[in-house]
Amino acid sequence: MDKSFKKEQFQTLKIKTSVVKRFRRFSKKMSQSQSMTLLLMLDFFEHNGVSPNETxxxxxxxxxxxxxxxxxxxxxxxxxxxxxxxxxxxxxxxxxxxxxxxxxxxxxxxxxxxxxxxxxxxxx
CATH class of the missing domain: 1.20.5 (Single alpha-helices involved in coiled-coils or other helix-helix interfaces)
Known part of the structure; x- marks a missing residue:
């Protein structure tokens, strides 16, 4: 986890089991924590103005x-x-x-x- 997020508390999300397994595999490939991987993904979509629904x-x-x-x-x-x-x-x-x-x-x-x-x- 990034040092700037070290003192933040964790929250839970309800995500389907198959999606969680896939996301964890992706996080391991990225060599990041799950929170950092999700943050990077969100930054990418916002920065590039891309919607996940678009190709x-x-x-x-x-x-x-x-x-x-x-x-x-x-x-x-x-x-x-x-x-x-x-x-x-x-x-x-x-x-x-x-x-x-x-x-x-x-x-x-x-x-x-x-x-x-x-x-x-x-x-x-």
Whole structure:
């Protein structure tokens, strides 16, 4: 039992025998006293706004679908950013770097052509 409830008195409830046996097994699985197990169960229902008469199936599936839609939205945003911002920027940077790096072969060819033209002029 929790220390904060140590000084409280016990009260009795009339519960059917089959329900008591099932609840005691559940309490042992939870490794809690019966009072603490019942308190945790009540806190869970109040905190989550769930009624024991309702099923959680449709609510959990609805929540799962909502999360999937949000994740798909985030994926679409990231793809759009990549397509419209990242790839064009990378392409521009690559184009800049390609323009600034000189080709040694093209420069050598141009020098040879110029030299050949000069030699033809001299020989004529």
């Amino acid at each position: 959680l199936g449709p609510q959990i599936q609805t929540l799962e679908n909502l999360i999937k839609k949000r994740i798909n939205g985030v994926i679409a945003i990231v793809k759009d950013i990549e397509k419209n911002q990242t790839k064009p920027t990378v392409a521009m940077l690559q184009a800049l770097f390609e323009q600034t790096s000189p080709d040694d072969k093209s420069l050598q060819v141009e020098k040879k052509v110029l030299l050949e033209k000069n030699q033809k002029k001299i020989s004529n």
